[in-house]
Amino acid sequence: MSLKRRHSTTQNASEQLQVLMSTLIKTMSKFRLAVIQLHVTKVKADNLSRARRLIREAAGQGAQVVVLPECFNSPYGSSFFPEYAETIPGESSQVLSEVAKETRVYLVGGSLPEADSGKLYNTCPVFGPDGSLLLKHRKIHLFDIDVPGKIRFQESETLSPGSRLSVFETPYCKIGVGICYDMRFAELAQLYAKKGCHLLVYPGAFNMTTGPAHWELLQRARALDNQVYVATASPARDETASYVAWGYSTVVSPWGEVLSKAGSEEAVIYADIDLEYLTDVRQQIPINAQRRTDLYTVNAVKED
């Protein structure tokens, strides 16, 4: 082969590689997120089989990341936590691991009451597409509130708080995990953004008092002040339950827009997460570069 011909063959190969790389980057910069708003009952076996069916449905619709709600295997309530508590690994996390592997999705396993060393936690296990347990996030901020005449709830009566931030990597982006009340703490979301997360997921079960007042507002606030995508997954509303969940699982864009939203009933909602769009928003309104870190800053006190 002549030198000139060999040079042009090498050039073609390198151009093809560049096209391939840019197609790959474009492919990796978009993914489909599914949020499952599960109807949770007192029958754990039914909750598990319904979750499995809806995860399969979501994967069939092209979802690469799937999120379940808080307390997906048990009713939400202090009297239920000890009764439904399991170790991780355990029965429910085994089901999640199997279905993540079967459907090849990243699975944010909502939460379940976790028993460990004589304590109970409200814990979200996350699985990779090979079924491996990537992390478990123990709810950091316990839901202890008292709104007279409306709602009093004291998670700390039965649960202990977690004390770790939880971030996992996917081929698309880093994802930060919080559970429900964790969403009220802007600092946690800021730390996740600082760690490079582009999507924050909060399995959560707001109620008929705080749901209409704060649920969407908090998600849009977290999305907007960090310029990230935010997704929440609630159990479906069950008026006969002792704690009535608000529902309205939602996905919000870095612009603060609601991209997808369930009603109060069982549903699977989808959103196409576009990381190039996130970059555009950050370039257009460059608050990250404009932050006055000479005047204020948010830091993690404890690093893993």
Ligand SMILES: NC(=O)CC(=O)C(=O)O
């Ligand atoms: N259930 C929760 O953890 C939080 C909640 O309902 C609220 O903050 O409101």
